[in-house]
Amino acid sequence: MKKKVSLFIVLTIGLFSAVGCKDDVLPKPAGYLRLDYPEARYVDYGNQCPFTFEINDKAIIKGKNDCSLTITYPKMKATIYLTYKPVANNINQLLRDAQKLTFKHVIKADDIIEQPYLNPEKKVYGMFYQVDGNAATNSQFYATDSTRHFVTASVYFYAKPNFDSIMPAASYIKNDMQHIIETLKWK
Template structure:
């Protein structure tokens, strides 16, 4: 009945149009629209270079050369990391037959964060040659502080240290900075010596 004849040119044109329509049709059909997951800024920090710190206080230690140290009263110090918006607070107290009270206070300070913490890891530290003994606490989760420690010679000296970030505690977002400073705190502990 119908006798339709196509030229090669018309046949190719119709084939291209059909392929184009098929591509548009199939590419527009998506299964499900999902929102993008929240992302965090990746932070890379420079290699650490440690310097020795010593003054009139009865102890000395090595610290990160990129950090800024400031003396407070009674041989206390703040070690600030301006680019990370973080500070390590060091507190010194002489031992006067009150070692048990100082130990309880240091442990109480750490375990006050148990409400927000997912886990608190305790790492004992012993250096018999330098007579430096203590404990390092790693607090995992959205706690106000992620790392704390105390050191003593058990007769005359007692030091506590803790790091605080000037940001809302969100462990996932500050984890690179927290890990960097945790390593600095552990190095400080390992190099601390009494005078």
């Protein structure tokens, strides 16, 4: 009887070992990159230039003597290049140059969406461009008061332009650019 019990225990342990240690090959679930960015908090950007606006407090701003600015987002590897030019009876040329800069990207862009911006109270008039597709820039704008001031801005990423990959960052910065044009004031 002891032999039967011992044999039963050994066989039971052997059976559980054979079944319990089996490695089932299962497909791994698809992984997705999750990019979370902090909620934007805006602060006034005061400067010596003839304009002011609100900027994301996570951005790093560097200025030049001619009031051109670089607004850098190090974690997103992106920079907004903001350029100021005074208007001196050359508004038509400045408008053509700003529009030409945008439509250079038509070769790579899937679509260019134009959004006019008008704020008669602040005398800020302009156009915001959203460039969809694998273009070098995804958002651009120009703003002017038509008589004295003209500002252009465009965002560039330090990565191969693959719209699907940079879309979360591009969307985040597009919102910041829209906030810049909406809070732009002439001094």
